[in-house]
Amino acid sequence: DAGVTQSPTHLIKTRGQQVTLRCSPKSGHDTVSWYQQALGQGPQFIFQYYEEEERQRGNFPDRFSGHQFPNYSSELNVNALLLGDSALYLCASSEGLEGEQYFGPGTRLTVT
Amino acid sequence: AQSVAQPEDQVNVAEGNPLTVKCTYSVSGNPYLFWYVQYPNRGLQFLLKYITGDNLVKGSYGFEAEFNKSQTSFHLKKPSALVSDSALYFCAVRDPRGGGYNKLIFGAGTRLAVHP
Numbered sequence: 001d002a003g004v005t006q007s008p009t010h011l012i013k014t015r016g017q018q019v020t021l022r023c024s025p026k027s028g029h030d031t032v033s034w035y036q037q038a039l040g041q042g043p044q045f046i047f048q049y050y051e052e053e054e055r056q057r058g059n060f061p062d063r064f065s066g067h068q069f070p071n072y073s074s075e076l077n078v079n080a081l082l083l084g085d086s087a088l089y090l091c092a093s094s095e096g097l098e099g100e101q102y103f104g105p106g107t108r109l110t111v112t
Numbered sequence: 113a114q115s116v117a118q119p120e121d122q123v124n125v126a127e128g129n130p131l132t133v134k135c136t137y138s139v140s141g142n143p144y145l146f147w148y149v150q151y152p153n154r155g156l157q158f159l160l161k162y163i164t165g166d167n168l169v170k171g172s173y174g175f176e177a178e179f180n181k182s183q184t185s186f187h188l189k190k191p192s193a194l195v196s197d198s199a200l201y202f203c204a205v206r207d208p209r210g211g212g213y214n215k216l217i218f219g220a221g222t223r224l225a226v227h228p
Contacts, residue, residue, distance in 0.1 A: 004155070033214065042116075042155070042202050042218030056215055090155055098214055103148075103155040 002027065004093050004104035012110045013081050021076040021107045025093030032074040033101060034066060035090040049074050051098055072101055078109075086111045114139040116205050118219035125193045126227050128159030133188040133222045145186040145208040146216065147177055149199050156202065162186060173197070193226045200224075 005024045005041040013019050018049055025032055031050045034042035045058035049068035063079045072093075089106050115138045125131045137143055144163050148156040160171025167179045176190045186203060200223050202217040 025130065031214070033216075035216075035218075040220075042220050043216075045215045045217070048214065058215070089162075092156075095212055100161070101214060101216065102158070105153075105155040 004091055004102050005028075006089075006091050006104040006107050008107060008108075009105070010108045012112060014112055015081055015083060017081050018077065018079045019081060019109060019110070021078075021089050021091075023074045023076070023091030023104060025072050025074070025091075026102050029093035029095050029102070030072050031097055031099065032068060032072065033092045033094070034074070034076050035092065036060070037088040037090055037106070038084075039087070046076070048097075055097065062070045065111070072094065072095075081111045083111050114217050115207060116203050116217055116219040118135070118201075118203055118222045120222050121220075122223045122225060124225050124227065127195050128192050130192050131193040131224065131226070133201050133203075133224060135186045135188065135219060137184050137186060137203070137205045139205055145177075145179065146204040146206070147171065147175070147186075147188050148202045148204060148218075148223075150202065151199050157202075159188070193224075195226050195228055198224055198226045 007022045033048040034046040037043040046060050047057045049054045052068045065077045068074045088106040090106045091104045094101045117136045146161045147159040160169050162169045170176045174216045175190050200221050202221050203219045
């Protein structure tokens with residue numbers, strides 16, 4: 001049974017560019033949450049998707065957007081990249097909105 | 113505002129000795145509390161959680177945590193540390209009144225170093 005998978009593993013982008021990160025939830029899970037973990041900090045909640053809709057959003061600008069597909073997989077898009085967007089982006093899936101969250105290995109984004 | 117504090121950036125302990133990683137929280141009502149561990153270049157792995165019931169919660173890999181409502185603390189403990197326990201540990205809280213949404217608020221993390 002595959003756990004939460006994320007792609008790509010690493011990514012290097014230039015300021016001003018746009019990036020898309022992908023997440024496949026654990027089998028049987030229908031809810032996906034995204035977190036940003038800056039170096040030396042704990043993860044910060046970006047948003048959560050359930051039934052293909054954004055259900056809750058953290059304190060992140062509109063440059064951060066997402067999507068959930070009918071197969072429950074999800075994408076995180078970041079526009080107009082800033083140096084400060086460099087971080088490990090973690091995806092977590094759960095069964096329903098209140099289920100226990102299982103995290104993927106993350107995507108390391110470096111903005112130069 | 114909901115928050116989690118991990119007062120120690122790093123905890124050093126000798127192998128075989130007991131370990132404690134501290135966590136305090138600030139949230140209205142009865143919180144859901146979690147501990148996660150992160151190894152280098154890996155995502156977060158769930159260790160244990162407290163929702164209700166017994167204040168001593170047992171989790172994975174021999175870890176346990178003690179919930180103390182009066183001190184708003186949820187310290188992680190292990191009776192005998194292993195070198196392989198060396199990792200980054202995160203305490204997290206979820207407000208059960210958050211409309212049913214599963215937003216976790218994490219502390220800054222504590223690096224545990226277990227020396228042979």
